[in-house]
Amino acid sequence: MAQRLAQDLWKLEIPLVGNPLKNLNSYLLTGGERSLLIDTGFRQDPCREAMERQLAEIGVDRERMDIFLTHLHSDHTGLAPELIRPGGRIYISAIDGSGLEDGLEDAYWEDVYREYVRNGFSWEEIHHLWDSNPAQGAAPKPWNGRCTLLGDGDRLTYGGRTLRCILTPGHTPGHLCLYDEGKKRLFAGDHILFHITPNICRWPSMPDALGSYLASLDAIRDLEVRELYPAHRAETGALAPRVDELKAHHARRIENAWQAVRSAPGATAYEIAGRMAWSIRSRSWADFPLTQKFFAVGETLAHLDYLALRGRVRQWEEGGTVRYAVTEDPSHTHSPL
Ligand SMILES: [Zn+2]
Structure with missing residues (x-):
């Protein structure tokens, strides 16, 4: 069931079946001319059903709903193309937008897997992975550049509120947090998680992913935040102490x-x-x-x-x-x- 966090804000719990992340938190900002849905779930039935049911419970006008994607991972982006109505906008960073299109090509995954074989995987394992990797099977399709691409510092206005994009590379090369300066709200995506730590992987386009991630933690540590909304798990808390814990963890x-x-x-x-x-x-x-x-x-x-x-x-x-x-x-x- 959708949870009302504030007059203008809902949390939708989207199950990620069989995935250790357990659930995705989608957020819906309402109260303005248009609503904004933040992240969507895998392109899979359990996510689709949970999303459709909760959007119906809230009674959001689907013709006036836009979608913001914190980053390219398929548990965030998978359902976006089918949830959006004609005229609706899907926002993602320019960097992750192009990464998302790369990820639809078999050639991209062939290169990634060849790199993993160079680093010790067997071809047998890779052949199994080819069929089971959710980054391939549950990603949005077709994508075809239907996005509005954003960069660091870009601003969106919903319900009279200004939301600022903060580029936080590390978890993905173009991860964006969304900051509501008026309400001191931070939608943290997978940059800041509680109870679990964000996965930081090597990326072809990011030679120092971990260094980038640590710098992106510093970049938001001292932001004034009263409400912190991570994209996974039920837990949340204060920003600066969590940043310090994540840095100590790494x-x-x-x-x-x-x-x-x-x-x-x-x-x-x-x-x-x-x-x-x-x-x-x-x-x-x-x-x-x-x-x-x-x-x-x-x-x-x-x-x-x-x-x-x-x-x-x-x-x-x-x-x-x-x-x-x-x-x-x-x-x-x-x-x-
Ligand atoms: Zn992610």
Whole structure:
């Protein structure tokens, strides 16, 4: 059931069946000439049914509803093309808008998966992934450039309120938060989550995803926020303390990755991921569901990129496989133990 958060604001809970994120929080701003729906759910029946039912409960005029997408991931964008009516606008950042179109091409995924094979995945695993990755199967289709593209600092006006786009690259290259300065409200997308931490992966267009993410945390830390609305899970809280926790989490993960590289010189990212600690209920790395392995290796690569760019690990290619070791520079080896 849709939850009324304020006179002009609703939260719609969209189930993500079989996904460890559990649910997507869509938000609906009402009260003006037009309404604005923020994020949509996968292009799958359980999401579609929950969305349609809650929009009907609220009684929103669908002919006067626009959609804002915080970022390109399919659990946020999947339903957008079918929810929008003629004349309605779909907003996304210019960066993620083009990334979304790339993701509809098989050639894009072939390149991504080839990169994962270079980093230790087997082709057999990749063939299974091809059929099961929700980024491929539950993404919006057809997209065909039906979006209004936004950049950092762009403003939208709904119900007499001004909402400012804040570019926060890291979780995706063009992630946007939406800030209502009047009400001190921040729609944080997947930039700030509570209880769980946003997945930070390597991206072809973002050579230092983790560095970008940490900079994007700093960029919003001191924003005046009274209401913080994350895109997943029920929990929320205060902004600055959560930013500090997320930064501390990644500082630990960076050391965890460095230790994993040190303990197995010449390991692949896939093997290093298997030596890192993950908060997932599987007995061992071998038991990880394949899509979770894919995200875990992507996250490991983002941490390895961070370490490599700062001279703490080195990488080399051997027979088509990328391997890692810590650098011998003594100034970098007194890591906290
Ligand atoms: Zn996401």
